[in-house]
Amino acid sequence: MKKDVLFMTGNEDFSTIIEKNAYYVDKTSYLKELFMSSSEVMNALFIRPRRFGKTLNLNMIKTFCELNYQNPGDKSYQQKLFIDNGRNLAVATGDYKELREKVMGEYPVISISFRGVEGNTFQTAVSGLLGIIAELYDRFLFLRESVKQSDERIKQFNAIYSFCTAKYNKLSDPDNLNEAIVICGSFLATLAEMLYREYGRKILVIIDEYDVPLQKAVIAKEPYYDDMLEIIRKISVTTFKQNPDPWLYKGIVSGCLRIAHQSVFTDANNFTTFGMNDEPYTGFFGFTNDETHKLLNDCGLSDKESEVKEWYDGYRFGNKHIFCPWSLISYCYAATQKDNTVPQPFWVNTSGNDLITMFTDNSMESHNAENIDKLQKLMEGENVNISLMEFTTYPDLRVGVSFDIFMTMMLHTGYVTFAEGAMLTDKVTVRIPNQEVLYCFNKKRELLFGENNPYWYNQALKLVDLLMANNTDEAQMLISTMLKEFLSIRNTGHELYYHGFMTGILGLATATKNFTYHEEIESGTGFSDIIIDSFDNKTACILELKKTENLEDCYDVADAATKQIIKKGYASKFISRRYKKVYGIGIGFAKKSCEIISLGNLVEVSANSKV
Structure with missing residues (x-):
């Protein structure tokens, strides 16, 4: 493998990756489709899973298009990053000359990400959004000194910036919160109008992770979905109208989840959604087979391609096989920098919402x-x-x-x-x-299916109650359902799996109810599988477990289990202790099903047999 390949895992800034000479998978060929093709759209919404390169691609678009605000017409920055970097990016070729002349470095760009807009309360989330607005406005403070701007516009700019920096943490005051909501709905249009007046050029608006605030609002300790939805709608209304403001050049938005236009992008029917299977962008996010093959070859890891494919390939976007870029870059970094070529679950460990x-x-x-x-x-x-x-x-x-x-x-x-x-x-x-x-x-x-899961734990408590009441019909249904949830077919090949299964669900539940739980203890002339003992209630339940390969034999092995309870005298010590109820229950297991047969109350059976 090659040690001289630099990976900047987690870095989503295009200029930093290029300037540091880090590895970059070229996606610049899609710029022509976005800005100059016959299928060019006014506003585009890209829906892709997290960690599939959305943020880096949007940052690349911003870097390519953004105007030099201090010296309009100067494209030297883009020339250095996209053309003169020795990488032979697609956009540097002759086929993209017209695109470079008409789009590269030509537009003011407003680019924001909603990734950090979250919190357990609505006020906390709005505070996070105010912080994003403050950072955005901080980049454009020079507009306050411009003679092209009206006094009223400058006053409005200052009011927004001042509020976001001074009152972001004072939203417990209802008046401040209401003002913050108004600002969140108007900040983008206010800034766009000023940039349009300043440069006489239309504005490119980029919003990354538009749906994160909505997702976080749903799972918050105090959910606030409707309130956050109103803010996102207001941003949409003031930015992506059916009849757009003269300042809007194009909108590019990304997210993970497709939510109907009428719910979020109100009055924005000129939006086109590009999902995972929508051409021509199926290869825009993630790494294609060819890109992955080149990456592994560049890292000296070609011999690991089949293993990498098994772990990180498998996504189908349209007719393309796509690899998860986060996982692939993380794998290559670990292999080249740490000599660790063992595949690891990189992507799944980044989840913020389980x-x-x-x-x-x-x-x-x-x-x-x-x-x-x-x-x-x-x-x-x-x-x-x-x-x-x-x-x-x-x-x-x-x-x-x-x-x-x-x-x-x-x-x-x-x-x-x-x-x-x-x-x-x-x-x-x-x-x-x-x-x-x-x-x-x-x-x-x-x-x-562990003890920390409330549903699973409650089912275990319910099963103990059913067994101790000799309610075998409901117990059988419950165990069969739990088997389907807990065991895969591969884990039903040995009787010990079923013994472990029953031990796992009954052990803690019996302790909670102050019952005594025994397994494989000497009783009568043998060793019973499981016994649940309630000394206070003078009740015991004896469980004998058997396993078979065939569902049709399930009843027979359950019957054999009950006969073993009788033959070995498992109930004798409880009867001698004057227990009122001692239930003998045989359970036959087959794959993900079970059959239960009860001998009834063995105290009564024993008494009747002596008559």
Whole structure:
């Protein structure tokens, strides 16, 4: 491998990457499509999963287009970064000469990211947005000294800047909060109008991560979705109108989730959304096969290509196979700088919003047997069918959503992708893209079905109550459901798996109820599998477990388990202690199902046998 390749992992500033001579996968060929093609659109919304290069690409666009505010007409900065860097970028070739003449360094650019707009309260989130506005206005303080600006405009600029810098942390005052909301809705148009007056050139507006504030508003401790939606709508209204202001040249917006125009981009019907499968931008975000092959070759890692493909490939955008750029760059950095070529789950560790956990914690549909089976199939490398959903609001996983809504979100956020050959219609076939995401699913599954998960823990408590009441019909249904959630087919090959499964769900639950839990203890003339003992209630439940390969034999092995309870006299010591109720229960397991047979109260059986 080569040690002289520089990677700036986490750096999303185009100029820094070029100036530091760090590795850059060339995406400049898309500039012509954006600004000079016959299919050029007024306003573009790009929907892609997180960590797929959205921010870097938008920063590259900003750097290419932005005017030298102190010396309009001077394009030396862009000449250095895009043309004279020795990299042979696509935009430096003769085919892009007209684009360079008409677009490069020609436009004032307003570029903001909503990535950091979050908080457990609405006030905290608005405060974060005010900080972003203050940073933006700080770049354009020179406008206050211009003779081209009216006194009223300068006064308005100063009022916004002063408020954002002085009162961002005083929003508990209702008057300040109301003023902050007004500023959030008007700051962009105010600045754009001043830039247009100053330079007589239309403005390029770039908004990165437009949907982050909406997502964070949903999952906050005190949700404030409607309030935040009104701010995002107001920004849209004042920026991307159906009949745009004379100052707007073009809008470019990015996000992870497609939310219906009528909900967010009000009166912005001139918006065109480019999802993962929409040409001509399917290769704009992420690394294609050719780009990945070149990257690995440049790093001296060509021999790792098949392993890299297994871990980080698998995404299907249109007809292209796309690799996750964050994971690939992180892998190459670890390999070239730390001599570590073992693939790791880089992308999944960057998640700020655990969709899998939220869905399973809050949605009844996550525990539906059919949906559990679909999740199991995904984890076993199979495809599943879903109906794509368009969202009019950001789905609230806290209150529960349907399985199709959940899977559509998983598709947009990169946890699943379109299956090869799947028709890209309302009903689609999806799969887990690669080993990295599969690792994530498996880790989440371990957490979901542990003692710290409220749903799982409550189910365990319920099962203990059912067994101690000898309610075997409901216990059988509950255990079968839990088996489908907890075990994959690969883990049902040995009886010890079922023993461990029952131990895991009953052990802590019995302690919570102040029952005594025993496993493999001597009883009668043998060793019973599991005993739940309530001394205070003089009740015990004896469980004997058997396993078979075939579902049709499940009843027979459960019956054999009950006969063993009788033969070995497992109930004898409890009967001798004058227990009132001692239930003998045999459980037969087969794959993800079970059969339960109860001997009833063995105290009564013993008494009747002596009569």
